[in-house]
Amino acid sequence: MLTFIGLGLFDENDISLKGLDAVSAADLVYAEFYTSRLMGTTIEKLEALYKKPVHILLREDVEQNPDWMMAAKDKNVVFLTGGDTMASTTHVDLRIRAHDLGIETKLIHGASIISAVYGLSGLQNYRFGKSVSIPFPYISARGNRVVTETPYDTIQKNKENGLHTLVFLDINPDHGYMKVSEALKLLMEVEHKRNEGVMENQIAVGIARAGSDDVCVKADFAGNCGNFDLGGPLQILVIPGELHFLEAEALVKLAGAPDCILKEE
Numbered sequence: 001m002l003t004f005i006g007l008g009l010f011d012e013n014d015i016s017l018k019g020l021d022a023v024s025a026a027d028l029v030y031a032e033f034y035t036s037r038l039m040g041t042t043i044e045k046l047e048a049l050y051k052k053p054v055h056i057l058l059r060e061d062v063e064q065n066p067d068w069m070m071a072a073k074d075k076n077v078v079f080l081t082g083g084d085t086m087a088s089t090t091h092v093d094l095r096i097r098a099h100d101l102g103i104e105t106k107l108i109h110g111a112s113i114i115s116a117v118y119g120l121s122g123l124q125n126y127r128f129g130k131s132v133s134i135p136f137p138y139i140s141a142r143g144n145r146v147v148t149e150t151p152y153d154t155i156q157k158n159k160e161n162g163l164h165t166l167v168f169l170d171i172n173p174d175h176g177y178m179k180v181s182e183a184l185k186l187l188m189e190v191e192h193k194r195n196e197g198v199m200e201n202q203i204a205v206g207i208a209r210a211g212s213d214d215v216c217v218k219a220d221f222a223g224n225c226g227n228f229d230l231g232g233p234l235q236i237l238v239i240p241g242e243l244h245f246l247e248a249e250a251l252v253k254l255a256g257a258p259d260c261i262l263k264e265e
């Protein structure tokens with residue numbers, strides 16, 4: 001049996017009791033932390049809680065050579081991830097691979113950043129369009145710095161349909177954890193390059209450290225990048241589309257957005 005377990009949002013105590021029982025009963029424990037991280041804990045703390053070793057998988061172990069899962073044919077193997085267990089396509093792919101190998105699978109869910117965003121911002125889940133990820137800029141083969149423009153386009157398309165965009169921020173071994181302020185600067189860079197003037201006067205919502213006691217939620221105009229200094233990681237960004245009056249009220253009262261967004265209604 002291969003059991004996929006979501007660890008929740010912040011530290012070792014965010015796992016469900018069901019999840020903890022499954023880890024305690026497991027013969028082998030694997031985890032990946034490249035799609036998300038639990039910033040409030042360490043591998044040592046997880047191992048102390050589970051009373052067994054946790055084997056950390058690299059991206060290639062998960063996406064290219066998941067041969068470790070063969071043990072699940074006759075053992076209880078658990079696979080741990082930050083957040084919920086199936087919130088990334090990678091994990092669905094892994095489950096399908098297990099199915100094709102004749103391995104039985106089971107899911108034990110955890111709190112996800114996706115639903116935490118709705119609660120923390122007051123933005124309603126049915127008003128979100130396609131989500132997007134912003135990667136760190138990279139240097140092309142010709143030596144140019146390249147800023148990916150797809151996130152900007154997706155945000156504009158969602159906005160045309162009145163929809164909000166959830167923007168995941170890059171976690172990268174070389175660059176670290178992207179912050180909301182950096183993401184906004186990258187979006188603004190695309191905007192200036194295209195000479196379009198919509199982003200600056202657009203409300204943005206930044207959320208940092210969801211699930212911790214130190215959670216921070218801030219809404220302001222995207223042009224005020226300096227007001228989005230939210231402290232440490234992890235961070236996530238939302239670019240709202242049309243605001244329902246309750247959503248606008250929540251952003252003003254719960255996230256410090258300027259009052260003028262209420263007058264737009």
Ligand SMILES: C[S@@+](CC[C@H](N)C(=O)[O-])C[C@H]1O[C@@H](n2cnc3c(N)ncnc32)[C@H](O)[C@@H]1O
Pocket residue numbers: 009010035036037081082083084085087088111112113114167168169170171207208209210211234235236237
């Ligand atoms: C690709 S998503 C993976 C989502 C995860 N499987 C889940 O269900 O929560 C990871 C991104 O979500 C955001 N994120 C995840 N946990 C977060 C947290 N506790 N607070 C703020 N942002 C978070 C970050 O932008 C991070 O790079």
